[in-house]
Amino acid sequence: MKAIQIAAYGGPEVMELIDSPVPIPKAGEVLIQLHCAGINYSDISWRTGKRGGPLPLINGSEGAGTIVALGPDVDCLAIGDRVAYWNPAMGSYAEFAVCPEFRVVKLPDRMDFGIGAALMLQGLTAHYLVRSVFPVEKEHSLLFHAGAGGVGQIVIQLAKARGARVLTTVGSPEKAAYVREIGADEAILYGEVNFTEAVRGLTGGEGVDVVYDAVGAATWEGSLDCLKRRGTVVYFGGASGPVPAFDTGILSAKGSLSLSRPMLGDFVRDGKEIAWRAGELFDLWTAGELKIRIGQTYPLEQAARAHADLENRRTTGKLLLQP
Secondary structure (H helix, E strand, C coil), rough: CCEECCCCCCCHHHHEEHHHHCCCCCCEEEEEEEEEEEEEEHHHHHHCCCCCCCCCCCCCCCCEEEEECCCCCCCCCCCCCCEEEEECCCCCCCCCEEEEEEHHHHEECCHHHHHHCCHHHHHHHHHHHHHHHHCCCCEEEECCCCCEEHHHHHHHHHHHCCCCEEEEEEECHHHHHHHHHCCEEEECCCCCCCCHHHHHHCHHHHHEEEEEEEECCCCCCHHHCCEEEEEEEEECCCCCCCCCCCCCCHHHHCHHHHHCCCCCCCCCCHHHHHHHHHHHHHHHHCCCCCCCEEEEEEHHHHHHHHHHHHHHHCCCCEEEEEE
């Protein structure tokens, strides 16, 4: 099979198209012929070595396709099932991938593979942020950084469906128009204004209840200053670099703030939890209440270009690779 392999850490150029043996499913695993693989910012962390791990590595943690083989002791899936999955063991930038059965979900009949892949890592992340880490309700206001991306587009819609007021930062007028189209109440152009001052101005000086921040170092202090008294910052990534060490006393000094640093794996611990989260997302999509924008689909051999576009903020919505 064709696959994208990383043999050394570095820039997008270290990803090479190779011929690799088709993996054989072990007990409790299925083999999926991939129609598409999702591209996520975490894939860049694997490529650059921030996540560590042994090399060589086939990148990619999510995909969607058709089951073509079963390992022993697979109980609930069958050859021919249309499925999507998230698998932290990686291996999705390829024509075939194996995955434990409990991480695989069947797709609704009307859902295409691209939407299914988009609702895996990014959809599950959005769901646990809004439903579990800080359960958003109609009385809440929130700020989400970089709302035109894959996670952001879903968080905006989930939060609006629950009645919250949603503010988000974006990098261009085009992205501002997009996030407003899917429900954001306010779009803040971070390159033109100080986002902290903008949030304060838009909330009558009070601030928001929660900030969801996956940017990290570049936004960390500003995120704290966007919060109202007893507000919460949910730091779930570091696209601009990790947050530096800090004195926790700053949280009390700024108004008894709370901090959460969640990871997806702790919110999809078993098949039941994955099925619940994916099921709610699938139901919303089927009902027309959740719209997913596929920003760009790249051929498998253009994985390096896809990473470069993502790193340079040239993208909107979900990015996919197509074997």
